[in-house]
Amino acid sequence: MCQGFIRHRNEKILPIFVERVRNVRINKAVRELKKKGVQTIVVLAHNPGVSNPDGTNASGEIVDIAKNVDDEVDVIFAGHNHAYLNAVVDGKLLVQSYSYGTAFSDVDLKIDPRTKDVVAKKAEIVTTYHDGITPDPEIRALVEKYEAKVAPLVNQVVGTAAETITDEQNESGESALGNLIADAQRAAMKTDFAFMNPGGIRADIEQGEVTWGELYNVQPFNNQLVKMTLTGAQIRQLLNQQWQPTQTRMLQISGLRYTWSASKPVGEKVIDIQLPDGTPLKPDAEYTVTVNSFLADGGDGFTVLTHGTNREVGPVDLDALVSYIRGLEQPFSARIEGRINRLP
Numbered sequence: 296m297c298q299g300f301i302r303h304r305n306e307k308i309l310p311i312f313v314e315r316v317r318n319v320r321i322n323k324a325v326r327e328l329k330k331k332g333v334q335t336i337v338v339l340a341h342n343p344g345v346s347n348p349d350g351t352n353a354s355g356e357i358v359d360i361a362k363n364v365d366d367e368v369d370v371i372f373a374g375h376n377h378a379y380l381n382a383v384v385d386g387k388l389l390v391q392s393y394s395y396g397t398a399f400s401d402v403d404l405k406i407d408p409r410t411k412d413v414v415a416k417k418a419e420i421v422t423t424y425h426d427g428i429t430p431d432p433e434i435r436a437l438v439e440k441y442e443a444k445v446a447p448l449v450n451q452v453v454g455t456a457a458e459t460i461t462d463e464q465n466e467s468g469e470s471a472l473g474n475l476i477a478d479a480q481r482a483a484m485k486t487d488f489a490f491m492n493p494g495g496i497r498a499d500i501e502q503g504e505v506t507w508g509e510l511y512n513v514q515p516f517n518n519q520l521v522k523m524t525l526t527g528a529q530i531r532q533l534l535n536q537q538w539q540p541t542q543t544r545m546l547q548i549s550g551l552r553y554t555w556s557a558s559k560p561v562g563e564k565v566i567d568i569q570l571p572d573g574t575p576l577k578p579d580a581e582y583t584v585t586v587n588s589f590l591a592d593g594g595d596g597f598t599v600l601t602h603g604t605n606r607e608v609g610p611v612d613l614d615a616l617v618s619y620i621r622g623l624e625q626p627f628s629a630r631i632e633g634r635i636n637r638l639p
Contacts, residue, residue: 318363325365334411335404336368343376343542344389353382353389356541361387369413370402376494381418390418398422449508453617457626460500462493464545467555467637468537472496473547475629476514476612479619481549484522484609486583488550490533492595495587495612496547507617514613518587523603527568528578532599534565539596546597548634551576556638566638587612 325336344357357373361384364371370388373380377394392398398420405415462472473491481489498512525533534553537544538561553568568576576582586600588608593601609615620627 318360321360321364321368325367329367332411334367335406335413336370338364338368338371340371341374343378344373344380344391345376345378346380346382346389348379348381350382353380353384354541355380357389357391358384359541361385361389369404369416370418372400379420381420383416388416388418390420392420393422396423449506449511451507452504453507453510454505454620454623455626456500456502456505457628459502460629462496462499464493465631467635468543468545469631469633469635470496470547471629471631472500472513474549474632474634475500475619476616477547477549478629479616480520480585480587480612482619483615484520484583484585484607486522486550486585488530488548488582489585490549490590491547491587492590492597493545493547494595495589505620510616510620511613514616516587516589516612518589518612520585520609520612520615521588521591521603522605522607522609523584523586523591523600524581524605525584525599525603526578527576527580527582529599529602530576530582530584531565531568531578533597534568535562536597536599538562538564544595545635552634552636554636554638558639585609 321338328336338360340357340360342356342360344353344355346353355373355376357371357380361368361371364387366386368387370390373389373391376391378391379393380389380391381400382389388402390400390402392400401419401421403417404413406412407414460472460475462470464470464473470493473493473496476496477489477491480491481487495516495518496513497515498509500509500513530551534546534555537546551568551570554566555564556566557564559566570576584603589595590597591600591603591606610618
């Protein structure tokens, strides 16, 4: 097997070149395996993909990888976007089985014992739902034991939400929950701005009492916060990196406002960027920024963040959110405020 997810940190390499480097490294590993007589090759990737249940309309980064890696690769396991994928692209079997153990990929390979080549392959995405199944008594007792052990923390009430706060974005790309999380991270690190990746927000905050466990469902990845310094020009570049070849990822923001145009070309969509008092962001000025560790390492294609200087590591993102909500006037709320504005 060869590892399919490769994160390159060279500051001068643009996203398209990062993709090429990734493909080159997979192909290099394939050549090394073939020299050792290996003919059945599987790539474990953490790149997104999706298809229809019948395998049609496969799309996503994993499809681009499949089209550009050595044909000796037989199977590629995708990841990251927690979707269904079971398709054959360029002779490679691509699979992804949702997330959180709700399904698994059952892959069958028929290998010629003489040539060691795969001559047939198929997959089934098998769900693991337990509806109507009686739990094993021993396993149930074990689970209940640990549920009781963590209950004092999980059930601890952190605050009270005046209404349900969702991560649903408006047409501009802003969400109420995204604003709340970005504000919490900026407050924790005492920076000018904060940026939060939407893929890191995994659940809504429901109206009423909010427990630690519910907030864990919102931010379950235990990413540490990272403070860094960026110039105004780099911040503009960061915002323009939201529009990517296969997907648009609208960062949730705190400490600034900006306008973007749907009619502008990719790389130039962001128009005005302003501070809260209405003054424009200065390209040559330096600003402090908070992001999580995933983004800080260039995750989701936001490679400009790898250029950040004066880095400082702070608390885990969940701890920052818990602390922030505890400090709010109760019941607390969050709303869309016009931080992001879309023009035709």
